Amino acid sequence: MSEPVLKVEDVHTFIGQHHILQGVSFEAKADAVTVLIGRNGSGKSTAIKTVMGLMPSSRGKILYMGKEIQRKKPYEIARMGIGFVPEGMGIFSGLTVEENLRVAMLVEDKTTYHRLERTLEMFADLRKFWKAKAGNLSGGQKQMLAIARAIVNDTSLLLIDEPSKGLAPIIVESLVEAINQIKEHSVVILVEQNFPMASLVGDNFYILDDGIVVHSGVMEELAQNEELRSSYLGISKAVD
Amino acid sequence: MAETIFQRRGRELAMAGAIALFLTPLLGIPGKTYLTLTIAGLAMGMLLFLVASGVSIIFGLMDVLNFAHGALFAWGAYVGFSIFKLMMNWVESDSVLMNFGVFSIAIIISMVAVALLGIILERFIVRRVYGNHLFQILITFGATIVLVELIRVFWGPNDEVTTVPMTFRGNWDVMDVIVDRYRVICIAIGLLVYGVIQLILKKTKLGTIVRAGVENREMVQAMGHNIFLLFTGVFAVGAGLAALGGVAMSIFSLQVYPDMGSTYLLFAFIVVIIGGLGSVTGSLVGALIVGLSYNYVAYLVPWAAAGANVIIMIIILLVRPNGLFPSGE
Numbered sequence: 034m035s036e037p038v039l040k041v042e043d044v045h046t047f048i049g050q051h052h053i054l055q056g057v058s059f060e061a062k063a064d065a066v067t068v069l070i071g072r073n074g075s076g077k078s079t080a081i082k083t084v085m086g087l088m089p090s091s092r093g094k095i096l097y098m099g100k101e102i103q104r105k106k107p108y109e110i111a112r113m114g115i116g117f118v119p120e121g122m123g124i125f126s127g128l129t130v131e132e133n134l135r136v137a138m139l140v141e142d143k144t145t146y147h148r149l150e151r152t153l154e155m156f157a158d159l160r161k162f163w164k165a166k167a168g169n170l171s172g173g174q175k176q177m178l179a180i181a182r183a184i185v186n187d188t189s190l191l192l193i194d195e196p197s198k199g200l201a202p203i204i205v206e207s208l209v210e211a212i213n214q215i216k217e218h219s220v221v222i223l224v225e226q227n228f229p230m231a232s233l234v235g236d237n238f239y240i241l242d243d244g245i246v247v248h249s250g251v252m253e254e255l256a257q258n259e260e261l262r263s264s265y266l267g268i269s270k271a272v273d
Numbered sequence: 274m275a276e277t278i279f280q281r282r283g284r285e286l287a288m289a290g291a292i293a294l295f296l297t298p299l300l301g302i303p304g305k306t307y308l309t310l311t312i313a314g315l316a317m318g319m320l321l322f323l324v325a326s327g328v329s330i331i332f333g334l335m336d337v338l339n340f341a342h343g344a345l346f347a348w349g350a351y352v353g354f355s356i357f358k359l360m361m362n363w364v365e366s367d368s369v370l371m372n373f374g375v376f377s378i379a380i381i382i383s384m385v386a387v388a389l390l391g392i393i394l395e396r397f398i399v400r401r402v403y404g405n406h407l408f409q410i411l412i413t414f415g416a417t418i419v420l421v422e423l424i425r426v427f428w429g430p431n432d433e434v435t436t437v438p439m440t441f442r443g444n445w446d447v448m449d450v451i452v453d454r455y456r457v458i459c460i461a462i463g464l465l466v467y468g469v470i471q472l473i474l475k476k477t478k479l480g481t482i483v484r485a486g487v488e489n490r491e492m493v494q495a496m497g498h499n500i501f502l503l504f505t506g507v508f509a510v511g512a513g514l515a516a517l518g519g520v521a522m523s524i525f526s527l528q529v530y531p532d533m534g535s536t537y538l539l540f541a542f543i544v545v546i547i548g549g550l551g552s553v554t555g556s557l558v559g560a561l562i563v564g565l566s567y568n569y570v571a572y573l574v575p576w577a578a579a580g581a582n583v584i585i586m587i588i589i590l591l592v593r594p595n596g597l598f599p600s601g602e
Contacts (some may be wrong), residue, residue, distance in 0.1 A: 071450040111497035125485040135478060136485045139497045182496065265407055 037062050037188055038220045039058075039084065044103070046083045046094030053079045055244040056093070061083035061190065061237075066212065066250065070228065070266060074243040076121055077224040081192040084111045097190065101112070107112075112139065116183030119236040120194040122175050126168025130159050130178060133167050137182035145185065151243075152181045155211055164203045173204035177211070185214055191219045197227045209233045226268055232256050240265045281474050286592055291562055294585070297567040308450045310568045316456035318564025319463025320525060321519030324537050325544035326470065326556040327511030333487040333551020335504050337399055338406055338412040342515050343534025343539065344420035345387050345394075348515025350523035350533060351428050352383035354435055364438050373440035383520050384513040390420075393513025395505050417534070424531040432530040435523045459521055463557075466517065470553050483507060487551040546591050549596030558597055 037060035048053040054076050061067040069077045082088040084095055086107040097105040102110055111117070125133050138145050153160045156177040162170060167178055176196055183191055186211070193212070197205045205227070211232045216223060225231040231238070238255050240248040242265055248255075255261060293510045299307055328342050356379035357364050363375035398416055403409035441455040474480035484494045486503060494500045522537065544563050548555025561581050571578035589597065 087491055087495060106499075107491075107494040108497050108499045111495055117495040119492065119495070123495075125488045125492070127488055128481065128485055133483050133485075136482055136493070136498075137496050141478075176602055187499070 343538030349519030
């Protein structure tokens with residue numbers, strides 16, 4: 034059994050006076066994609082924003098490669114090798130594709146450029162629109178750019194928030210393919226509401242509901258447990 | 274919902290309107306006077322650009338309403354004034370080299386001094402109120418009072434007359450059009466500063482990170498960039514630009530006085546709102562619109578000069594609610 038790359042222990046997070054995460058614990062193991070799944074407002078996005086340091090936790094521990102990171106600033110966490118793809122992609126629309134990727138590159142050396150080449154092979158459209166303003170890209174291309182920015186550095190852990198949101202099924206398919214390639218190099222934590230996509234890439238799952246983890250296990254288990262999906266995700270067999 | 278023509282072609286329409294507006298005075302102003310006023314307007318616009326660009330970048334990147342920017346401008350003017358006093362023989366010299374020398378030294382020293390003041394202001398005062406506009410207004414307004422009072426303590430409460438370096442005095446007569454020498458220098462300084470800022474923003478990685486930060490600060494942090502260090506740096510640059518504007522304006526208006534910042538800060542905010550927050554090009558265009566319209570209207574209807582800028586601002590905001598060049602476009 035591999036050691037967890039990330040371990041979140043009893044984390045509490047507030048947004049203003051709202052107690053969003055009420056003691057969340059989960060872990061991400063090496064060579065696996067961990068999926069945080071749940072309804073809208075269950076605390077999934079808050080959980081990965083808390084890991085990233087974008088929302089401070091009031092209690093609990095977050096261990097990355099054995100080191101506590103819950104008091105670190107987002108830029109320090111990113112420099113430790115954690116990449117982040119936010120919900121809504123967070124691309125810089127006024128910057129070109131090239132500039133978006135340059136901003137993401139923390140070091141501009143041979144290894145990073147080699148990684149960039151590999152990334153551009155994975156997302157060929159980005160090379161095609163290299164000098165185009167990122168704001169003019171299609172939804173799928175923007176998502177590709179958002180992921181490319183996160184993996185252009187030496188990223189050991191990648192946090193992706195709802196990558197399939199608002200995208201056409203054919204684009205989602207290519208995203209699944211990309212995530213499957215990325216998981217060969219990085220550990221991935223995926224926040225997803227789209228169960229079919231989550232089940233295609235996920236190895237382990239955690240269901241969040243009202244700011245706590247209510248179920249966890251391996252993805253096959255969730256795929257076979259219709260009652261669990263129906264109770265916490267609101268998905269019936271017919272929809273699957 | 275279908276886009277209106279104003280939404281689709283708002284910037285083009287606003288620019289066409291602005292051009293039409295600047296040609297209209299030709300109907301009431303003789304040609305040569307119009308050219309003289311245009312040069313005066315361009316010079317004033319460039320000086321306003323120096324102040325407004327700092328306000329714009331600081332607001333665009335840091336979301337900070339810095340009401341102390343005017344006081345930093347006044348500090349720049351006073352530091353420059355002191356350098357001129359110390360090096361009066363260079364100011365009064367017939368040598369072009371010495372005149373430009375003292376002007377450059379005054380600009381560099383005042384920019385460095387005020388940038389340091391800006392760093393102190395950002396680190397110890399502004400940083401505490403990030404994300405709260407009301408507190409920013411109150412605390413930077415408080416800082417303005419302190420900074421202006423400090424000017425009174427160090428330099429005295431009275432207005433002081435500035436000296437124009439010998440080479441910058443007088444006019445050129447270009448085909449019967451009177452061209453003030455210093456105004457041409459102001460236009461050149463404005464263009465140079467605009468060029469340098471654009472070069473840094475567009476061609477360097479640091480500039481690209483700043484532009485990215487104007488769009489999405491959270492994401493820039495999540496990419497491993499220390500946004501707070503960037504904030505301090507940008508605040509220092511903004512303060513330095515205010516100082517440059519202060520030195521140049523003090524020679525333009527031939528005086529310095531402790532409260533001089535408040536007058537120009539008002540113009541700077543109008544410029545930034547017209548141009549679009551966070552856009553340097555927007556600040557330049559906005560500043561030129563304000564500078565030119567002020568001069569034309571002051572000639573035609575003197576009592577309406579200041580009000581005309583506010584009316585132009587309202588019209589542009591009706592067509593382009595985020596200004597002519599909002600960041601991210």
